[in-house]
Amino acid sequence: xxxxxxxTGYVGLVTGTCLAEVGNDVLCLDLDVNKINTLNNxxxxxxxPGLLEMVxxxxxxxxxxFTTSIDESVAFGQVQFIAVGTPPDEDxxxxxQYVTAAARNIAKHMTEYKVVVDKSTVPVGTADxxxxxxxxxxxxxxxxxxxxxxSNPEFLKEGAAVEDFMRPDRIVVGAEDAxxxxxxxxxxxxxxxxxxxxxxxxxxxxxxxKYAANCMLATRISFMNELANLxxxxxxxxxxxxxxIGSDPRIxxxxxxxxxxxGGSCFPKDVQALIRTADSIGQPLKVLHAVEEANDxxxxxxxxxxxxxxxxxxxxKNFALWGLAxxxxxxxMREASSRVIIQGLWDMGATVTAYDPVAMDESKRIFGDDTxxxxxxxxxxxxxxxxxxxxxxxxxxxxAPDFEQIKQALKTPVIFDGRNLYTPAxxxxxxxxxxxxxxx
Ligand SMILES: NC(=O)c1ccc[n+]([C@@H]2O[C@H](COP(=O)([O-])OP(=O)(O)OC[C@H]3O[C@@H](n4cnc5c(N)ncnc54)[C@H](O)[C@@H]3O)[C@@H](O)[C@H]2O)c1
Numbered sequence: 001x002x003x004x005x006x007x008t009g010y011v012g013l014v015t016g017t018c019l020a021e022v023g024n025d026v027l028c029l030d031l032d033v034n035k036i037n038t039l040n041n042x043x044x045x046x047x048x049p050g051l052l053e054m055v056x057x058x059x060x061x062x063x064x065x066f067t068t069s070i071d072e073s074v075a076f077g078q079v080q081f082i083a084v085g086t087p088p089d090e091d092x093x094x095x096x097q098y099v100t101a102a103a104r105n106i107a108k109h110m111t112e113y114k115v116v117v118d119k120s121t122v123p124v125g126t127a128d129x130x131x132x133x134x135x136x137x138x139x140x141x142x143x144x145x146x147x148x149x150x151s152n153p154e155f156l157k158e159g160a161a162v163e164d165f166m167r168p169d170r171i172v173v174g175a176e177d178a179x180x181x182x183x184x185x186x187x188x189x190x191x192x193x194x195x196x197x198x199x200x201x202x203x204x205x206x207x208x209x210k211y212a213a214n215c216m217l218a219t220r221i222s223f224m225n226e227l228a229n230l231x232x233x234x235x236x237x238x239x240x241x242x243x244x245i246g247s248d249p250r251i252x253x254x255x256x257x258x259x260x261x262x263g264g265s266c267f268p269k270d271v272q273a274l275i276r277t278a279d280s281i282g283q284p285l286k287v288l289h290a291v292e293e294a295n296d297x298x299x300x301x302x303x304x305x306x307x308x309x310x311x312x313x314x315x316x317k318n319f320a321l322w323g324l325a326x327x328x329x330x331x332x333m334r335e336a337s338s339r340v341i342i343q344g345l346w347d348m349g350a351t352v353t354a355y356d357p358v359a360m361d362e363s364k365r366i367f368g369d370d371t372x373x374x375x376x377x378x379x380x381x382x383x384x385x386x387x388x389x390x391x392x393x394x395x396x397x398x399x400a401p402d403f404e405q406i407k408q409a410l411k412t413p414v415i416f417d418g419r420n421l422y423t424p425a426x427x428x429x430x431x432x433x434x435x436x437x438x439x440x
Contacts, residue, residue, distance in 0.1 A: 001025070001187060004077030006102045008035055008066065010046055010161065010265070010332070011119060011154050012083030017051065018165040020058040022190040027065045029073035039066040047331040047358045050162040074109035079183065082130075083119040083154070092272035093280070094123050103130040107137030113146045115180050119154050121210050121270055123277050127151050127174070127203045148180035151203045153210035158264065159329030166191065171198045174206020211277075214270040215288055220255045221262050222294040228258035228438025229301065238438030239420065258437045260392060260418030261299035263326035263335040268295070299337045302390055302416050303344040305435045309414060310387070315349035320386035320410075322379055323393025323419075324356035324363045331359040333366060337418065338392045346372050355382040357395055383409035394419040403430035 001024045005016040008030035020026040030036050035045045042059075044052050058064035067073055074080070084098035099120055106116060116134065118127060127149045138145055151174035156164040168191055173184045181200055188198055201209070228238040238258050246253035262268070271292050278285040310317065326336035333339065342352050354363065355376045367373050376382035379398060383389060388410055391398060399421055407413045407430050414433040415422075427434040 002077045003079045004073045005081045007084035014161045014165050017054050020064040025063055027076040029067055036066045036068050048161050070105045074106050079115045080106050081117045081119050086120045088269045088272050093276035094273040100133045103133045104137050107134040115148045117150045117152045119152055124204045124207045148177050150175045150180050151206035158332055168197055172206050172209050173200050174203035211270055211274040215274050217255055218267045218271050219291050222291040224256050224258040225298045226294050231438040237440035260302050261295050261337045263337050265334040268335040299340040302418050305416055317350045317387045318385050319345055319350055319352050320382040320389045321352050321354040322391045322398050325359040325393050328395045331362045333362050353382045355379050387411045388414045391417045407432050
């Protein structure tokens with residue numbers, strides 16, 4: 001099939017590339033000239049394991065192309081994926097300006113039947129807005145053309161995006177006409193060889209499914225975080241509790257890890273957006289309000305522990321920070337806990353020396369050349385003038401460090417671990433104090 005993907009970010013680039021990988025002809029559009037130049041010069045604008053090789057392979061095979069031309073993109077694919085951002089508006093609801101702009105662009109240039117597929121995470125009712133926007137633009141042109149609107153939310157995880165797309169747990173298709181459903185089934189057939197993963201439903205349910213999934217996961221995290229804080233106060237060990245409850249198949253072990261808060265481009269904004277949707281129709285989601293509040297507080301939990309240890313005036317102190325990305329295997333720092341922690345340390349007068357395997361360029365873009373933040377080229381170099389170590393992202397390379405070396409390097413032998421990477425007894429046996437999340 002010939003496919004166009006509008007928006008070549010995390011979701012658009014992975015979607016386009018994986019669909020090219022199974023033999024489709026794909027044209028990816030973005031309005032960001034730098035992104036398209038990077039891609040046309042053989043690079044990729046994000047860090048995502050396995051993606052660069054797959055992009056290069058499909059470009060070389062002539063199945064994957066990149067453009068900034070809307071004309072060209074609308075003309076190319078019978079299926080037009082919308083994968084643009086849906087950032088929070090001022091009040092937290094999803095800002096749909098990029099989605100509707102993309103839809104209008106399709107309508108301004110289309111000359112034949114198109115299937116417009118919403119891959120962006122969008123509130124219930126967006127497909128209707130997309131339909132209305134297309135009809136309005138066609139009316140301005142004084143023409144009538146057939147088109148279908150489909151909701152096909154994306155469930156990939158950054159850091160494992162290629163794997164998730166190629167081996168999806170489920171492919172949700174919200175559609176109301178048989179022609180579009182048939183086309184979507186055909187498109188996704190290569191990802192269904194083991195068993196059918198396509199779940200067809202009405203459009204509104206498909207739109208809500210995406211928010212429901214992310215909000216359920218965020219709820220698990222916030223619940224475990226609150227439980228860990230309670231364990232801290234009660235002298236229990238959350239790791240034992242996690243194993244104790246995860247063994248119940250109704251609960252399971254996934255997504256039960258307490259830490260210093262969830263971040264990223266999805267959970268925070270999707271939780272907010274669903275809260276706003278529910279509030280706006282007088283059906284508030286009380287649980288979700290608490291999830292958000294608990295997470296905002298959890299991003300500051302390490303700051304509280306640092307303050308309890310060193311006091312509120314950290315002038316002259318330097319903290320080594322391991323991990324800037326909101327999670328491992330990505331350079332994404334949107335809503336990352338590291339940002340709250342760095343700002344909090346600055347506010348108390350401290351400086352920070354950070355190390356992250358891939359997110360330091362992104363951090364430089366965000367924080368500029370603020371002299372209160374410097375960067376080290378290895379985890380151990382970050383410790384050189386540090387008073388203490390703060391761990392924020394659970395990168396694999398932090399899992400088995402040389403504790404003796406850490407002890408020697410730090411002015412005060414203490415590790416604040418926001419991701420519970422180590423066994424407390426093991427760290428303590430090296431003469432280090434270990435302050436983690438709910439660990440005993
Ligand atoms: N990142 C994830 O892990 C993830 C996972 C599932 C779903 N989603 C959802 O997918 C959507 C996209 O997220 P993302 O992380 O890929 O965003 P992103 O910011 O990485 O990419 C969006 C891209 O769209 C481009 N764009 C904006 N308007 C455009 C237009 N009119 N025409 C062409 N290009 C345009 C932007 O320049 C940008 O490159 C969001 O709704 C998000 O919630 C994201």
